[in-house]
Amino acid sequence: MEPRRSSPPLLLLLLLLGASGFFQSYAVEVDVKDASNATCLYAKWMMRFLIKYETNSSDYKNATLNLSSGVTHNGSVCGNDTQAALLAVQFGEGHSWSINFTKTNETYQGEFITFTYNTNDTAVFPDAKRKGPITIFVKDTMHPVQLNNVFVCHNTDFLEAENVTQIFWNVTVQPFVQNGTISKKESRCRADMPTSAPTVPPTIANVTTAPTTTLSPAPTTAPKPVENPDTGNYSLKSGNTTCLLATVGLQLNVSQDKPHLINVNPKTTTADGACGNTTATLKLNDGNSTLIGFTFVKNTSASVQKFYLKEVNVTLLNHLNGSVISNADNSNFSEWDAFLGSSYMCRKEQTLKINEDLQVHTFNLWIQPFLVKANKFSTAEECFADSDLNFLIPIAVGMALGFLIILVFISYVIGRRKSRTGYQSV
Ligand SMILES: *[C@@H]1O[C@H](CO)[C@@H](O)[C@H](O)[C@H]1NC(C)=O
Ligand SMILES: *[C@@H]1O[C@H](CO)[C@@H](O)[C@H](O)[C@H]1NC(C)=O
Ligand SMILES: *[C@@H]1O[C@H](CO)[C@@H](O)[C@H](O)[C@H]1NC(C)=O
Ligand SMILES: *[C@@H]1O[C@H](CO)[C@@H](O)[C@H](O)[C@H]1NC(C)=O
Numbered sequence: 403m404e405p406r407r408s409s410p411p412l413l414l415l416l417l418l419l420g421a422s423g424f425f426q427s428y429a430v431e432v433d434v435k436d437a438s439n440a441t442c443l444y445a446k447w448m449m450r451f452l453i454k455y456e457t458n459s460s461d462y463k464n465a466t467l468n469l470s471s472g473v474t475h476n477g478s479v480c481g482n483d484t485q486a487a488l489l490a491v492q493f494g495e496g497h498s499w500s501i502n503f504t505k506t507n508e509t510y511q512g513e514f515i516t517f518t519y520n521t522n523d524t525a526v527f528p529d530a531k532r533k534g535p536i537t538i539f540v541k542d543t544m545h546p547v548q549l550n551n552v553f554v555c556h557n558t559d560f561l562e563a564e565n566v567t568q569i570f571w572n573v574t575v576q577p578f579v580q581n582g583t584i585s586k587k588e589s590r591c592r593a594d595m596p597t598s599a600p601t602v603p604p605t606i607a608n609v610t611t612a613p614t615t616t617l618s619p620a621p622t623t624a625p626k627p628v629e630n631p632d633t634g635n636y637s638l639k640s641g642n643t644t645c646l647l648a649t650v651g652l653q654l655n656v657s658q659d660k661p662h663l664i665n666v667n668p669k670t671t672t673a674d675g676a677c678g679n680t681t682a683t684l685k686l687n688d689g690n691s692t693l694i695g696f697t698f699v700k701n702t703s704a705s706v707q708k709f710y711l712k713e714v715n716v717t718l719l720n721h722l723n724g725s726v727i728s729n730a731d732n733s734n735f736s737e738w739d740a741f742l743g744s745s746y747m748c749r750k751e752q753t754l755k756i757n758e759d760l761q762v763h764t765f766n767l768w769i770q771p772f773l774v775k776a777n778k779f780s781t782a783e784e785c786f787a788d789s790d791l792n793f794l795i796p797i798a799v800g801m802a803l804g805f806l807i808i809l810v811f812i813s814y815v816i817g818r819r820k821s822r823t824g825y826q827s828v
């Protein structure tokens with residue numbers, strides 16, 4: 403299994419822009435290089451977040467979160483025909499932001515934005531009632547852009563979801579860069595177009611953008627796929643080394659509203675998460691409104707250390723505006739257990755019941771959340787469902803036969819004894 407080739411010589415520059423103190427913001431520049439050191443994903447943009455949060459006196463306040471210095475870019479991925487590109491940045495006291503891009507033969511498009519803000523950051527949220535990271539997912543509103551064009555938008559763009567307004571401006575981005583050269587052909591956002599277009603007066607802009615969103619078909623009533631899902635290869639890295647490997651085909655059985663099955667498309671799915679000493683988390687984002695998280699833990703109470711799947715959570719989002727349709731979490735699993743240092747395999751279909759309304763079906767599963775060596779799966783422990791029945795049946799038959807022979811032998815011996823004692827007493 404080939405790991406994600408996330409390029410080592412990532413380059414990130416921070417430029418201090420804007421002399422006026424009040425709107426002081428940093429431009430972020432990320433230049434992701436591929437294995438041959440050529441630029442494959444380039445972005446430079448400015449952003450800011452307005453976040454409504456609950457205070458310890460139970461009212462709501464608005465905080466402004468700006469990009470600070472010390473931005474990192476761990477986990478950014480070049481992407482290709484089969485894998486989405488990922489632009490990921492981390493900043494401040496535990497905040498992070500990422501967007502994935504998918505491509506077709508002609509175009510590319512932003513899919514989902516994942517934003518995590520940490521209310522433990524007392525400089526921004528001094529009196530937050532709830533302390534800790536909060537993650538939101540928003541469907542990107544970017545229209546498809548011609549491949550090999552650089553997308554430019556100087557005007558401000560807003561995205562609002564779940565108490566957070568994300569504000570972007572001075573955006574330059576190009577995923578799937580060819581030949582390592584940023585294109586000279588620009589695709590400008592609508593707001594940047596010359597004022598002949600009816601985009602300037604906000605009332606008209608609302609009218610003109612509304613039909614484009616309602617044109618897309620409703621997302622929740624998708625025709626159910628009957629065929630099994632394609633199997634995907636996913637991996638996580640810690641630094642330069644692969645620390646988690648997963649091969650799996652995933653299907654969701656959603657019973658909410660109209661029951662339906664959703665196959666996770668590995669071609670558009672990106673893997674994210676974290677490897678740890680005692681816990682490993684694999685988060686999959688199918689780039690199309692489905693997010694699945696798997697949490698593995700070590701069982702330290704056993705005499706020989708094992709690992710198992712402890713938690714699965716699934717978030718289904720509305721296609722059009724990224725609002726959460728359902729959020730299911732079950733942290734009481736004790737599945738997929740295997741000895742530490744080995745991998746767990748189950749080719750047959752398995753069902754993980756998250757709650758009454760949601761099941762996750764897995765196919766061709768092969769997983770190793772801990773102690774991955776040299777980018778390869780270690781010896782696999784196979785699930786019982788996979789075990790060869792043709793191999794078990796002869797053993798069972800053999801055991802039954804052996805048991806019968808012993809039984810016959812014992813009754814023969816007992817019979818002989820009885821008859822011998824019988825002779826003696828006469
Ligand atoms: C996943 O990896 C296996 C080998 O580890 C390979 O045979 C298979 O083609 C890969 N699948 C994809 C979709 O890349
Ligand atoms: C796409 O990228 C992934 C990871 O970087 C790699 O494993 C895969 O082989 C690539 N596929 C193609 C068609 O280049
Ligand atoms: C990539 O290019 C940079 C400068 O352009 C250079 O410093 C670096 O050593 C190169 N890395 C590799 C692996 O070639
Ligand atoms: C709320 O938090 C602030 C900052 O930590 C603290 O000064 C204040 O006393 C707290 N108020 C209440 C009602 O807990």
Ligand SMILES: *[C@@H]1O[C@H](CO)[C@@H](O)[C@H](O)[C@H]1NC(C)=O
Nearest residue numbers: 454455456462536564565566
């Ligand atoms: C968002 O705001 C609403 C109230 O407007 C509140 O009920 C909810 O808990 C908030 N969500 C988060 C994640 O802060």
Ligand SMILES: *[C@@H]1O[C@H](CO)[C@@H](O)[C@H](O)[C@H]1NC(C)=O
Nearest residue numbers: 419420427448556571572573
């Ligand atoms: C956006 O970028 C342009 C040129 O790159 C610059 O002149 C302008 O000041 C920037 N706008 C903001 C708000 O920083």
Ligand SMILES: *[C@@H]1O[C@H](CO)[C@@H](O)[C@H](O)[C@H]1NC(C)=O
Nearest residue numbers: 549550579580581582583585
């Ligand atoms: C990349 O290079 C190839 C071969 O050198 C060329 O055919 C192609 O047009 C180039 N693509 C771009 C976008 O420059």
Ligand SMILES: *[C@@H]1O[C@H](CO)[C@@H](O)[C@H](O)[C@H]1NC(C)=O
Nearest residue numbers: 621622624625664667670690
């Ligand atoms: C996204 O999901 C919808 C509904 O679930 C489906 O019709 C569509 O084909 C999916 N798009 C992609 C690119 O997988």
Ligand SMILES: *[C@@H]1O[C@H](CO)[C@@H](O)[C@H](O)[C@H]1NC(C)=O
Nearest residue numbers: 655656657661663758759761
């Ligand atoms: C989907 O879930 C429902 C409710 O739990 C169940 O009745 C149904 O059999 C499941 N369908 C499949 C294909 O597993």
Ligand SMILES: *[C@@H]1O[C@H](CO)[C@@H](O)[C@H](O)[C@H]1NC(C)=O
Nearest residue numbers: 537685693694695715716717
């Ligand atoms: C699942 O739970 C983990 C840990 O609580 C969280 O980090 C992650 O964002 C959740 N994922 C989804 C898809 O809800």
Ligand SMILES: *[C@@H]1O[C@H](CO)[C@@H](O)[C@H](O)[C@H]1NC(C)=O
Nearest residue numbers: 701702703704705710736739
């Ligand atoms: C951990 O291992 C112990 C000893 O083998 C076992 O009794 C226990 O059920 C395991 N815990 C889980 C959650 O699998």
Ligand SMILES: *[C@@H]1O[C@H](CO)[C@@H](O)[C@H](O)[C@H]1NC(C)=O
Nearest residue numbers: 562563564720722723724725
């Ligand atoms: C998203 O759209 C759905 C239906 O299309 C609607 O019910 C929901 O309120 C919308 N959410 C937001 C945050 O706009």
